[in-house]
Amino acid sequence: MRINLKKCMERNQLVELMYMDSKGNISKRRVKVLKFQGDTFQVFCFKRNAKRTFIFESVLACVPIIHKEREVV
Secondary structure (H helix, E strand, O other): HHHHHHHHHHOOEEEEEEEEEEOOOEEEEEEEEEEEEOOOOEEOOOOEEEEEEEEEEHEEEEOOOOOOOOOOO
């Protein structure tokens, strides 16, 4: 998980996260990874339009968002 997030940060890619908060609520968020801090990482969350800090252990899944251009024929 950490390795994938680090690669996305280096490539400046957006990531879609499935995250479980401390109350057990699950949310899906589109984020841009900014930096790592021990067991946490800081992102810019497009859902909240603000910087947020997440705990690695609470991330259920992460998928890089790849934009492909479509060719009109």
